Amino acid sequence: MQLVCLDLEGVLLPEIWIAVARKTGLKELERTTRDEPDYDKLMRYRLDILDREGIGIGEIREVIGTLDPLPGAVEFAEWLKSCVPLIVLSDTFSQFAEPLMAKLGYPALFCHQLILGASGTIDDYKLRLDDQKKKSVNAFQNLNFEVIAAGDSYNDLTMLQQADQGILFRPPEKMKSEYPDFPVAEDHASLRENIEKLLR
């Protein structure tokens, strides 16, 4: 039996931090895992900016509330869920994802958590598990699933490498040339075709 693991931001949803950067005018927050592969370094950088600017969870959830899934993502997720078990593996935080997961019909999401202060400050973050994407894929394989995975950036790399079949979705040019063995999908129709070919 088969199972599909999908990254969330960049595949089904827009990049939440980039949306926050645009809304707040803080260009420094446009840095993502596409630019900075070291996730802890990236998160410390983000939390420092929020702290400095006095931006809390309330302001961020307000921005997230205005976002929608990427065009085509709702239909794509709906189709995929009807074919195979779908698990979304994301380095986002449950407090960020929630309003947008509703719009995707709540596929199962494995992610992390923010540690919030009483007044709504984002004090810290807690990774549920280090390298959770790769470890989750491996756990599903140990449960006798053949795993197909798709993601768009460096934090998906170990997941794609661990999976039986990895697919890059709209990756940065640099990543495409560094990892030429992965098939590349530039839109949801092409991602669906790539997955359909692999489904039995």
Next chain:
Amino acid sequence: MQLVCLDLEGVLLPEIWIAVARKTGLKELERTTRDEPDYDKLMRYRLDILDREGIGIGEIREVIGTLDPLPGAVEFAEWLKSCVPLIVLSDTFSQFAEPLMAKLGYPALFCHQLILGASGTIDDYKLRLDDQKKKSVNAFQNLNFEVIAAGDSYNDLTMLQQADQGILFRPPEKMKSEYPDFPVAEDHASLRENIEKLLR
């Protein structure tokens, strides 16, 4: 972070084999995991009856197409998915479950597969994994999830025992007295209350 594992038949859906028994008039097919804890013995018994009576996958899917989720199950599953990752762990077969999973909004389902003959006969079944319910719960725990599980019958027992919190849903009287330590929910409202108490 928390994750919920639910049994399918008896918790979200009616017992498919009992529905088939009623529709075909074959009372022998009313035997379920509630009556026979040895799953392989039960499946061999069922497949022998289908073979003897000339009932194939077409007839069974026709029966399944007439079924609906248990009253309250759609709303319950919708609520649950909005709170935590939901994984349905079932000893059913993907070919049986599919038309009914649509009515539940396709939560991620870990189950087994039937081996079908060219003419639609059900020739055999293939367990994806022996004792998959328990092993899946354990895999989620190793991914740093605290697991809440609910099920209604003997094939859920190892899952409930492995979980951080196990809940019996409408269990047979015998099971209730044999395992008095599990909280018991007799309807979806009570199951929701039991789970709500455990969610953080």
